[in-house]
Amino acid sequence: MAASMANGMKNSFIKSLLNSEGSHRLTNVRYATGLRLRRSGKLPGVARTFEQRLEDMKLTKQAKPPNVNIGFPLTKNSLIEEQTKAVIKKKRRQLLAIVQDGKLKIDLDKVDEESWNTNKQEQLHRLTEHYGIFRDLFGGAYFYPHVNLDVSYDIPDDYELPVYHGNRIEPSQTGRPPNVYYEAEPDTLWTLLMTAPDSHLQDNNTEYLHWLVGNIPGNEISKGEVLCDYLQVFPVKGTGFHRCVFVLFKQEQKIDYSSDRLNPNTCSLRERSFKTFDFYEKHQDHITPAGISFFQCQHDESVRDVFWNKLGMKEPCFEFVFPASYHPKQKKFPHKQPFDLYLDRYRDIKDIDEEVLREKLKSVHPFKPPTPPPKYPFLHYNDEVRGKPSWIKMKRKHMLLKNMQWRES
Structure with missing residues (x-):
């Protein structure tokens, strides 16, 4: 009855609106019962105003509009x-x-x-966009690489490890500055940048600058103006793969980089905090991105040496340390629990591993290949466990099925 009365009140309210102000008022009215008469509106106090929606659509200072080409136009051959x-x-x-x-x-x-x-x-543009480099370095703006940027690291035995577009390189292989080559006229000027957008320890929107050379005549990197000395990459343990990006800018004229120069051989992470977007926005009238190359790296033992001996700080670690499993106080006579499994809870895991290893070594011959698993593992099971306690029968079953600690690693 209450529902019918409420519906009657709604209908009478709508009829009064139709009789007094016309049906066109229905699209603009929200009444007290909670029905929304505007197609796209929300309840009063929840709907955003037109001015608020415009503010959301406005671009902030820290982001350029997407789908804007900040490089040279794409030309077909x-x-x-x-x-x-x-x-x-x-x-x-x-x-x-x-x-x-x-x-x-x-x-x-x-x-x-x-x-x-x-x-x-x-294809290079598509790869760079796939790895999110345009999004993280240039706020969504993009460019097409017009210059082939060949980067490689020297490794032992006179080999070179090339940097492609997303291949994996170990941090220990990046200890020295890489070899960089690109085709350029001698009278042109270039800027080379190496940055790591995933390595910052405090701010996810900030990068670490690893190398910056400006006013490079032609392709002679050694004759350029070193604004930031080279530093090996150092992905922190427990943070996964890090991207390391090389960007080549073409200059229209010689640029005064005095405000961008860091102290020689600086190892301060605060000084090396960097934003490619801000750097490009500052010099966008005189530089144009023309080439790109990048690789991925993950933590190895060389990162510890970088933190301790170069950066002068302890090596951070973001790996989760699982707490020890909780076991209640051991009982002398556990009720309705498997005898061997209950005791294994209170044994040292090293002792259990040693027992498993000894059992496996019984069937291994030093000069013969391992025997293949039997086609019917339970063929002689009954003969082996006849007359033995139930916990030994269960243990033998786990061994045959390769369960629990007997699982092949």
């Missing part, structure tokens, strides 16, 4: 396209006959190489 079209047009009939006969053989490696050379800019 028209010469390659014209040559390809001419060859296909000339040999179309011959290729069609070979395909129909099933005699056409294609070198897939050559096809991949040709595809890479033809669409290199778009």
Whole structure:
């Protein structure tokens, strides 16, 4: 009855509105019962005003609008396209006959190489966007790499470890400055940047600057102005993979980088705190991003040496330490619990591992390959455990099934 009375009050209220002010008022009224008459509105006090929505849509100082190309415009290699079209047009009939006969053989490696050379800019742009580098370094703005940035690290035995676009490199292999090469005219100026957007210990929106060289004449890195000395990467233990990015900027003129220069051989993480977005925004009238290369790295033992001997601080660690398993006080006569499993709770894990290892070594011969597992593991089970306690029967069953501590690691 109460529900019918409430519905009657709603209907009478709506009828009064129709009679007094017309049906067009229905789209603008919210009444006290909680019905929303505006299609896209919310309850009073919850709906955001038009001014608040505009504020949300406005771009802050720290973010550039997405889908803005801050680099050189994308240009297709028209010469390659014209040559390809001419060859296909000339040999179309011959290729069609070979395909129909099933005699056409294609070198897939050559096809991949040709595809890479033809669409290199778009593919590099797609890879860089996939790894979130445009989002984290330039606030969503992007560019197409027009310059091939070849970066490699020297490793023992006169080998070079190249940096591609997302390959994995160990921190111990980045102890020395890398070899950087790109094609450039001698009278041009360039800026090379190396940054780590995932390594900052306090602020996720800040990077650590590992290397910065400006006013480089042509491709001679050694003759450039070193604004920040090179520092090996140091991904902290327990933080997963870190991205290390090289960005090459082309300068329109010589730039005064005095305000960006750090102290020589500085190892202060506070001084090396850096934002590529702010650096580019400061010099955007004179520099244009033209090349990019990056790799991934994860913690290894060399990171400890960097923190202790170069940075002068203890090595942080973000690995979760699991607390020890809680076991109640041991009882002399546990009720309705497996005898061996109950005792194993209070044994040292090293003793259990030693017991398992000794049991496994009984079936291992030093000069023969391991015996394959039996097809029917329970074929002789009854003969082995006949007349023995139940806990030994259960233990033997776990051994045959490779369960619990007998599981193959």
